[in-house]
Each structure stands twice: as structure tokens, then as C-alpha cells.
Amino acid sequence: MDFYGRDFLRILDFSEEELRYMLEVSRQFKEFKHTGKSHKYFPNKNIAILFEKTSTRTRCSFEVAGYDLGMGVTFLDPTGSQMGHKESIADTARVLSRLYDGIEYRGFDQRIVDDLAKYSDVPVWNGLTDECHPTQALGDFMTILEHFGRLKGLTLAFVGDTRNNVANSLMAMSAKMGVNFIACGPNHLRPSDDIISKCQPIAAKNGATITVTSDVASLNGRADIIYTDVWLSLGEPQEKWGERIELLKPYQVDAKMMSMAKESAIFLHCLPSFHDLNTSIARDVHEKFGISEMEVTDEVFNSERSLVFEQAENRMHTIKAVIFLTLWNPAIKNDESGKGI
Numbered sequence: 001m002d003f004y005g006r007d008f009l010r011i012l013d014f015s016e017e018e019l020r021y022m023l024e025v026s027r028q029f030k031e032f033k034h035t036g037k038s039h040k041y042f043p044n045k046n047i048a049i050l051f052e053k054t055s056t057r058t059r060c061s062f063e064v065a066g067y068d069l070g071m072g073v074t075f076l077d078p079t080g081s082q083m084g085h086k087e088s089i090a091d092t093a094r095v096l097s098r099l100y101d102g103i104e105y106r107g108f109d110q111r112i113v114d115d116l117a118k119y120s121d122v123p124v125w126n127g128l129t130d131e132c133h134p135t136q137a138l139g140d141f142m143t144i145l146e147h148f149g150r151l152k153g154l155t156l157a158f159v160g161d162t163r164n165n166v167a168n169s170l171m172a173m174s175a176k177m178g179v180n181f182i183a184c185g186p187n188h189l190r191p192s193d194d195i196i197s198k199c200q201p202i203a204a205k206n207g208a209t210i211t212v213t214s215d216v217a218s219l220n221g222r223a224d225i226i227y228t229d230v231w232l233s234l235g236e237p238q239e240k241w242g243e244r245i246e247l248l249k250p251y252q253v254d255a256k257m258m259s260m261a262k263e264s265a266i267f268l269h270c271l272p273s274f275h276d277l278n279t280s281i282a283r284d285v286h287e288k289f290g291i292s293e294m295e296v297t298d299e300v301f302n303s304e305r306s307l308v309f310e311q312a313e314n315r316m317h318t319i320k321a322v323i324f325l326t327l328w329n330p331a332i333k334n335d336e337s338g339k340g341i
């Protein structure tokens with residue numbers, strides 16, 4: 001398998017075997033981290049992480065992963081750089097790839113990260129676009145694999161805004177890993193025909209199915225994993241809250257919905273989540289629309305079946321694996337001192 005110098009832009013760019021290998025390398029890095037084994041493989045490398053949208057987990061995962069690997073990390077956002085407003089993404093990429101060994105990008109249109117990769121001489125990693133969130137799906141599948149000890153044959157039900165970036169990457173990852181995928185949400189927010197037609201043959205080849213439904217009852221006894229995400233994603237207009245709440249209220253993950261899943265089912269969420277009134281956005285929505293919990297109830301979020309914080313931790317281990325694999329040159333002898341890298 002050859003990852004060296006490659007970009008990480010979408011799940012569908014990688015084979016089943018490559019994705020499995022990434023999960024295995026992530027597991028090893030988690031073990032190193034938990035046992036305190038130093039893994040500063042890249043003391044002479046530096047990475048830039050670019051965020052056009054806000055982030056906690058992805059930003060911190062890239063930073064910690066970079067530091068753990070011995071690298072320097074530079075964080076840039078639109079207020080602290082020329083990117084986007086004074087200098088094009090293409091020019092930014094060409095400059096940064098002269099200075100850095102890898103570039104992470106979080107932003108809007110998928111074409112921007114694709115362009116970054118096109119114009120950059122170093123690996124580009126997608127930290128979320130409107131279309132997909134591939135590092136999220138990798139972390140989620142690490143969590144699922146750790147919990148169940150297997151992937152093939154499990155059923156993941158994504159409930160809510162089933163055409164969002166997280167759902168798209170989960171559908172792709174499920175197809176690749178032979179996990180049955182159920183997209184359960186309103187017809188207005190169903191996954192695009194394009195993503196379904198790309199994933200369906202892959203799922204079939206791996207013995208799995210993709211189901212798109214608006215009927216919550218179809219979850220009955222099937223799901224091993226119930227997954228949801230916010231009802232309004234980063235970059236979507238705040239005026240849409242009313243419409244989204246109307247559409248998505250029937251798809252709120254509550255105790256009743258969890259009781260429809262398998263008895264052993266777990267709950268996952270990419271976070272951040274609106275499960276209480278402890279954020280300014282949740283309080284604004286509560287004031288305007290009178291709801292105090294959105295995509296998931298506080299009860300489910302804080303239940304024993306919820307693995308959301310394990311998931312958040314696994315973002316870092318999987319991102320570290322992506323950085324490592326795409327920067328590690330297997331043709332050169334590497335050692336911890338960095339000599340030869």
C-alpha cells in the first residue's frame with residue numbers, strides 16, 4: 001500500500017484495504033499515546049492548518065497529532081491570513097507548499113480543497129467541506145470497530161439531515177467497510193442521487209445495503225449504531241432554523257428511538273451537539289422556537305450507550321494516522337531522531 005505524498009480529500013478515494021490499514025495504524029497510535037511511547041517521527045517537518053469555518057475537535061486533533069509526531073504546526077484562519085479575501089486559494093496553496101510539508105483545509109465548497117490539492121506539491125487533508133467530512137468518518141469507524149470488534153455486517157442508521165457532509169462520508173465509509181447504511185430523514189433532506197449511485201455498487205460488492213427512508217419505524221430492530229448530527233450545519237443561514245426544526249423534529253434521537261434499535265446499539269454524534277441549553281445558539285433557538293433539545297435529547301446524549309467522547313478522542317488518533325501515512329516515505333529509513341526522514 002502506498003500512501004506517501006497522497007491527499008486525503010474524500011473517503012471514496014481510498015480502497016477498502018487502505019481504509020482498514022488507516023484504522024489499524026490509528027489503533028497503534030492510540031496505544032502509543034495511552035502507554036506514553038514517544039512517536040516523534042517527523043521533527044523536521046511542519047504543517048499548516050487552514051480553517052475558513054470554526055472548529056474545536058478537528059483543529060485540536062491536527063495540532064496535537066502534529067506535536068505528538070514532533071512537527072511544527074501553524075494555524076491560519078481568514079482573520080489571521082490573506083486566504084480567500086486578498087489571495088486566492090490556489091496562490092495560497094502554492095505558497096504554503098513551499099514552506100510546509102502538509103496542509104489541512106476546512107471550508108465551504110469541495111472544489112476549494114480539490115483545487116488546493118491540485119496546486120499544492122504536498123499532501124492536502126480535508127478537515128470538512130460542505131460536501132464531506134472524511135476524517136470524521138475515519139474516527140467514527142475506529143470507535144465502532146473498538147466497540148464491536150468488527151465492522152462487516154453491522155448496521156449504521158444516520159438520522160436527521162441525511163444529505164449533510166457527515167452523512168455523506170459515513171455512507172461512503174459504510175459502503176467500503178461492508179456496513180449496512182440507513183439514511184433516515186425527511187424527503188427534503190435526502191442524500192443526493194450522485195452519492196447514492198457512487199456508494200451503492202461499493203456496498204453491494206462488500207455485501208452491504210444502503211437504505212434511504214423517511215420512516216422512523218423502519219429502524220425497528222435493525223440498527224447497531226444510531227448516529228445524528230446538528231440540524232443546521234456550519235455556513236448554512238441562521239434563518240433556516242425554523243424550517244429545519246419543523247422538518248427534523250420527528251427525527252430527534254430520544255429514548256424511544258434508541259429503544260427501537262438493537263438492545264446492544266450505541267449512540268454516536270460527531271459533535272458539537274445541541275442537547276441542552278448550555279450554548280448561546282441553543283438558547284436563541286429556545287427563545288424563538290421553544291425547544292430545549294434538538295437533534296438528541298440530553299438523556300440519550302449522557303446515557304451509557306453514548307460513545308460521543310470516545311469518538312471525539314479518536315479524531316486525534318485517526319488524523320495522526322492520516323498525517324503519518326501520507327508523509328512517511330517508506331523508501332527512506334526513518335527513525336525517531338528524524339535522521340533520514
Ligand code: CP
Pocket residue numbers: 054055056057058059128136270271272
Ligand atoms: N466533529 C467536528 O469536526 O468538530 P469540530 O467542528 O469542533 O472540528
Ligand code: NVA
Pocket residue numbers: 164165166229230232233234270271272
Ligand atoms: N454537519 C456539521 C458537522 C460539524 C462537525 C457541520 O458541517 O457543521
